[in-house]
Amino acid sequence: MVLVVDNYGSAANITAAMIRSLGSGAVVLSCSTDPRDVNIRDYSAVILTAGPGNLLYDALGSSLANQHGRIPLLGVCQGMEMIVRQHGGSVVNTGHVLSEDTLSHTGEGLFRGIGQRFRVALRRNHTIDKKNLPQVFETEAYSSDGAVQCLSIASERVYGTGFDPSNYRTEHGIKIFYNFLNLF
Amino acid sequence: MDYTDIRSGKYTRVPMYRELRINSFDFMSLVKAMDLKGYCIFLESAGKTRDKGRFSFLCFNPVEIVSEENGNVRVTKNCNSGVQKCSIFEYIDAKLSEHVSPVSGEFGDFNGGYAGYSGSLSAGTLPVDKVSAEFLLIDEFVVFDNHTGKYHVCSVVYPDPADIESAIKKGETRLAELEHFILDMIADERIHFLPSKADDVIVEPAVSDEIFMQYTAMTRDKLAAQGIPLASVSRELHAHGRFSAFSFYMKLRGLSPSPYMYYMHLPHCRIAGSSPETHLKIKNGSMMMKPASGFTAAPQSRQGRSAARRELLRSDTDRGVHSVLVDLARDSLAASALDGTVTVKKFMDIEEYQNRLRIVTRINAILRPGTGIAKALSETLQACSITGMVTGEADSNEKLQVAGRSVAGYFGYNRSCDICVMTGCAVFDAAKAVIQGYALIHASVVADDVLLSAKVSAYPAVTCLGYALRG
Numbered sequence: 001m002v003l004v005v006d007n008y009g010s011a012a013n014i015t016a017a018m019i020r021s022l023g024s025g026a027v028v029l030s031c032s033t034d035p036r037d038v039n040i041r042d043y044s045a046v047i048l049t050a051g052p053g054n055l056l057y058d059a060l061g062s063s064l065a066n067q068h069g070r071i072p073l074l075g076v077c078q079g080m081e082m083i084v085r086q087h088g089g090s091v092v093n094t095g096h097v098l099s100e101d102t103l104s105h106t107g108e109g110l111f112r113g114i115g116q117r118f119r120v121a122l123r124r125n126h127t128i129d130k131k132n133l134p135q136v137f138e139t140e141a142y143s144s145d146g147a148v149q150c151l152s153i154a155s156e157r158v159y160g161t162g163f164d165p166s167n168y169r170t171e172h173g174i175k176i177f178y179n180f181l182n183l184f
Numbered sequence: 185m186d187y188t189d190i191r192s193g194k195y196t197r198v199p200m201y202r203e204l205r206i207n208s209f210d211f212m213s214l215v216k217a218m219d220l221k222g223y224c225i226f227l228e229s230a231g232k233t234r235d236k237g238r239f240s241f242l243c244f245n246p247v248e249i250v251s252e253e254n255g256n257v258r259v260t261k262n263c264n265s266g267v268q269k270c271s272i273f274e275y276i277d278a279k280l281s282e283h284v285s286p287v288s289g290e291f292g293d294f295n296g297g298y299a300g301y302s303g304s305l306s307a308g309t310l311p312v313d314k315v316s317a318e319f320l321l322i323d324e325f326v327v328f329d330n331h332t333g334k335y336h337v338c339s340v341v342y343p344d345p346a347d348i349e350s351a352i353k354k355g356e357t358r359l360a361e362l363e364h365f366i367l368d369m370i371a372d373e374r375i376h377f378l379p380s381k382a383d384d385v386i387v388e389p390a391v392s393d394e395i396f397m398q399y400t401a402m403t404r405d406k407l408a409a410q411g412i413p414l415a416s417v418s419r420e421l422h423a424h425g426r427f428s429a430f431s432f433y434m435k436l437r438g439l440s441p442s443p444y445m446y447y448m449h450l451p452h453c454r455i456a457g458s459s460p461e462t463h464l465k466i467k468n469g470s471m472m473m474k475p476a477s478g479f480t481a482a483p484q485s486r487q488g489r490s491a492a493r494r495e496l497l498r499s500d501t502d503r504g505v506h507s508v509l510v511d512l513a514r515d516s517l518a519a520s521a522l523d524g525t526v527t528v529k530k531f532m533d534i535e536e537y538q539n540r541l542r543i544v545t546r547i548n549a550i551l552r553p554g555t556g557i558a559k560a561l562s563e564t565l566q567a568c569s570i571t572g573m574v575t576g577e578a579d580s581n582e583k584l585q586v587a588g589r590s591v592a593g594y595f596g597y598n599r600s601c602d603i604c605v606m607t608g609c610a611v612f613d614a615a616k617a618v619i620q621g622y623a624l625i626h627a628s629v630v631a632d633d634v635l636l637s638a639k640v641s642a643y644p645a646v647t648c649l650g651y652a653l654r655g
Contacts, residue, residue, distance in 0.1 A: 009515075010508065010512040010514075010515045013515045013516070013518035014514050014515045014526060016518070017521065017523045017524065017526065018524075020523040166511075166515075168507075168511055
């Protein structure tokens with residue numbers, strides 16, 4: 001059973017539906033859920049979905065963003081920012097822009113079996129501060145302007161994407177979720 | 185009438201119809217008479233194609249009134265009133281599940297059920313905003329078919345399997361009574377279509393243009409700071425004086441004929457408005473949302489229209505807003521859909537409506553078995569949903585005039601629903617009227633473009649409605 005954390009974005013339900021269509025169970029919990037009410041052992045993986053960047057309601061997300069390898073974790077957009085922050089990194093505000101871009105990536109991990117330079121939808125009100133990115137992270141993908149769009153901590157089974165695989169304008173979203181579920 | 189549905193024994197709630205020999209003048213006279221007589225809802229469609237707007241419904245003699253106030257449901261039936269601790273959508277789904285009703289389509293998808301609205305109507309300006317939703321349970325109505333030009337009166341029967349013929353006889357008797365009743369009402373109440381004297385009304389914007397733009401800019405900045413992609417802002421006009429909600433609606437029909445037009449005489453207020461936007465349609469378990477955003481005037485020439493279409497699709501602001509709406513709609517539908525059935529059809533198509541071009545996208549899904557149609561609607565009205573509701577400070581700051589857009593329409597016992605976005609409406613209470621038009625904005629680096637977008641989106645709705653009110 002995959003736990004999908006809804007960060008008041010436009011992605012939790014569609015992400016859960018995509019996960020279920022891959023044969024896994026998925027349950028959606030609001031990020032305002034009290035972390036003490038969630039037993040992480042009940043789940044096989046956690047996905048922190050995209051949402052507003054104000055982090056007003058991220059009690060559950062923040063508590064799950066550093067699991068020290070106990071459970072596979074995928075952070076999407078704000079979810080990735082939570083993971084980076086929890087590991088000592090920071091993000092910078094870039095203004096609020098909705099755009100599309102193409103990614104350059106490693107071809108491994110989340111991108112196994114996906115060709116280079118595929119289209120993704122970006123909502124870039126924040127981006128990862130590369131100068132302050134902890135060494136524990138490996139960068140897996142960049143957008144055309146050099147911004148980090150995917151990173152990982154393989155030893156902790158952690159991935160983060162700056163684009164949303166569930167977005168309608170993102171190509172190969174279902175394949176990226178498939179790869180995540182089958183990485184570990 | 186063919187009584188196959190009743191005699192099949194499969195249904196516990198069956199509509200019976202009888203043709204009415206009336207014309208369009210008679211029909212509007214009937215609407216006026218029903219409005220004077222009591223609570224009623226008129227759901228009209230001004231579309232002329234097969235795709236939109238074939239049927240119009242005049243619902244009267246409500247069996248039950250349900251309203252939502254402070255999260256509880258008040259049910260009024262036979263002059264008795266009680267409160268239930270549940271959401272209005274849970275209540276409606278529970279009631280709809282009590283009966284099985286046929287899907288015929290011959291007289292439209294509405295064969296009786298709950299009609300009304302949900303949402304904040306006047307941003308707290310009128311007492312009606314204490315009520316967040318109000319629906320009438322309808323067993324009797326008149327349906328007009330745009331294609332055939334025919335009118336039918338409908339009455340619903342609840343056949344006992346042991347004595348179906350008795351139910352048929354009872355239904356026929358009631359239809360005959362209703363026919364006489366309606367013809368008498370029309371004879372007593374005539375409307376005139378000649379230009380009437382303008383109402384003695386003062387119509388003023390709630391805030392000046394400058395302040396509206398300041399509020400919009402503040403909202404945009406707040407969205408950018410909080411990373412919220414989209415919000416809806418409202419523009420209000422307040423009217424004082426002597427006016428009639430029904431005459432306002434009659435003028436609106438001429439000024440802004442739309443696929444969705446509604447006139448509601450409800451216990452808490454009268455509401456009139458028009459809308460081109462489908463919010464949610466469900467029929468035979470298939471759900472459809474059709475978000476629309478951005479618009480531009482449609483030039484007269486074919487070449488001019490082609491150029492305008494290209495220009496609209498090149499607009500970063502309009503594409504940005506629409507892209508967010510599509511994802512919100514997909515996510516809203518996914519909450520009540522069978523997994524893997526949410527599909528996008530005709531992404532960023534251009535539709536023409538009233539000499540304006542709009543970007544629209546159809547999103548389809550299959551309703552998950554066991555999920556109620558009212559529950560499916562409620563999933564589309566959540567925070568940060570397609571209705572433009574936002575969370576955080578922007579939501580609670582009344583000055584910003586940020587409010588989720590309201591919706592209106594019906595839920596049928598045949599598990600069909602047709603709900604529109606109330607893009608602009610007028611709300612009347614005894615003393616005054618509030619006109620509200622909504623616009624969607626999103627935070628973008630193209631600041632001036634966003635402000636202009638919000639202004640031009642909100643203005644046509646309110647100015648048109650204001651013009652109708654003034655006459």
